[in-house]
Amino acid sequence: MASVNPPRGMRDFLPADKARRERVLAVIRERYRAHGFDEIETPVMEDYDRLHAGLGGDNEKLSFSILKRGMDAEAIRAAADDQAALADLGLRYDLTVPLARFYATHRASLPTVFRAIQIAPVWRAERPQKGRYRQFVQCDIDIIGDASARAEAELMTASLDVLDALGLEGGSIRVNDRRVLDAMLDVFGFAPDERPGVLITIDKLDKVGASGVVAELRERGVNAGAVDALAAYLDRPATMPSFDDAGIRAALPSGIPDEVIGHLVALGETVAAARGVDAPLVFDPFLVRGMGYYTGTIFELAHPSVDYSLGGGGRYDGMIGRFLGQQVPAVGFSIGFERIVDLLPDSAAEGERSVVLVHDRDVPLAHLLALKSGLVADGARVRVEQRAKNMKALLERSAADGYGEFATVGVDTTAESLQFRPLS
Template identity: 75%
Template sequence: MRDFLPQDKARRERVLAVIRERYRAHGFDEIETPVVEDYDRLHAGIGGDNEKLAFNVLKRGLDAEAIIAAADDPAALSDLGLRYDLTVPLARFYATHRAELPTVFRSLQIAPVWRAERPQKGRYRQFVQCDIDIIGDGSARAEAELMVASLDALDALGLEGGVIRVNDRRALDGMLDVFGFAAEERPGVLITIDKLDKIGIDGVAAELRERGATPAAADAFEAFGRRPTPEADLPFGEAQIRAALPEGIDDAVVAGLVALGDAVAAARGGEVPLAFDPFLVRGMGYYTGTIFELAHPSVGYSLGGGGRYDGMIGRFLGQSVPAVGFSIGFERIVDLVADGVDAASRTLVLVHDADVPVGELVAHKAALIATGARVRLERRTKNLTALLARSAADGYGEFATVSAGADTAALEFKPLA
């Protein structure tokens, strides 16, 4: 959990403003949910490994004896917890307010979440998520809207060239069928396959065997992973997808992915910034269909991701509701965005002597603010150079010296840089 100095906070708000504006332009409506949710909801088995990282809130009124008696049962100690993502709160929000929302609801949430991570570079215990979700649309149109909006936001931040890696959990299941993995071993198998980018095919094959996976299936996976990969040179489309998959994958799944690519291309002027990745897993167990991750050539890690989670909201409503979401990794993106300028038309520093009446100073400031400027008052110091350097570092562009009785219109402003 971090503090942010003024210049860092200003940078973050500039990036958030761009993301918010682009997503709203694409028809997403912003909502807000509480930072806490019921313990049972956060630990309902829909949050994957994140449930283990939840910060839980101790029940009020427990005495020492009750705490000791329930020490081995977190559910008896806690009735609330800090949200670890924005998807679980959204599912609860939709179930609560469905009657007040449109049939197809396009949600935008930008807010902090909390996880009991082991802090390290790029991993924090409090961080901001920027989520867009479409609830009530089971077609590929929903995925296409999410992808086009997210690529647009990336472009608006000056990060052109983003590519979305795409897969489908049904294609993954089909591959595991073809290879011969038993149903009960698949969750562990997927965890291992998800490490392919880090440990390579040798490491994955070795770990599968260490896990005790079906030997013939592990052999089949390894042989498939070592095959030539002609799809790497093909554009996103049926030929690439077919070449990247073994025989026997459901034609409907392939057709859905092809339709998704066609839709994104139509919105991007023929460009298809998608790449099919048959080994993309995404760790969340609630995904039921398309899954995707946002990549950028400037870095070796993903800048966001998401997928279809048609089963989650039904857990709260008792009926199936299609849903798909995309989350931008704000903490990663903000470090890549070039420094911007303050949104105000002018950023001014008024340097004054001690004898200037307070009334005159605040009047000067108010008059300049009324013109759309951002204004700071600074009392003159012996080291004026250092004062001006600090003001420039804080994002101010001009300064003027103010004497008693001065006219605001007559102030002479000079550039700080």
């Protein structure tokens, strides 16, 4: 028999799971809209060449390609070694590349500073494992057309507000700048052509530690003097730098451009002013984020309840220029929806009345549906169930599906005589 399971790395969602996800998405949408962002929608597919134009980093290797229509067996065999000759479309692997194309297409119809929301599924040919799926939802906000620290601050403030609204107070954001990383590697003495590989290794710092990073760099044979300088920097006494001019400078070697440090300081001051409290920002000079299109500030969302990030993003000023032929500043933040859903308690929607009408077999259909329609008109969510021999199982299932009350309906039951009892 054919398998009835969904494809590997993809999932079905039962009604209670789907309702829970939609409640979380509703909060995210509401908070993002409250911060002045507008939702857009782009196709699930983009041109193959666009998805493989060097904009998506390693995600390009995980793209699902779509076979060209009309190719016969001989044409497929002839093109077997050239994926670009086999495919002309692909499923989007993120929402940033489609947004850049969207902006280039509709720029004349958009405001000078455009604040976009995108909430949609994406697809990656991941190796399926716990926490990694081939289809998952991304929740992105982006600001296009603003090169100032205000744009990053708006993204951070809105994303922290989402966590608070979901009951995940206490979130913080790790912040760095790709220009800081490049300047540090220059100060240490790494050659420009070595730096991409060095950053890949440094990105493993949380997993392998300072000694592991240094050992891997030595094995790769990069500039020995630069590795020594990096090792000495990593061995210095570690302190949690304050997110101000003095704290950021103390966490960095000398020689980092004042302009970059000033941008970070302004960012911290703006977020603090917006939040009305000390900014929950943490400067991390070794935050890398692997996407090659980042050009400036980069950040990751953290929460004390878990040891992994709940989202992240950064500035990608060079991407839209690839479509327009002129540079347009852009910065984005993506919340890890799947991870956040897993953190939240499984609770029904607050303020929503949800009831089950358990009716006898002989209740006329017209009478039953009239009772239901009256409750629906009053704002309730209503399910109708025929009385079962195993009432306990019926009520337990209804409670698991998110219903809170039930009432029994007989032939003579009226709207006024309905007696509701809690399901749990």
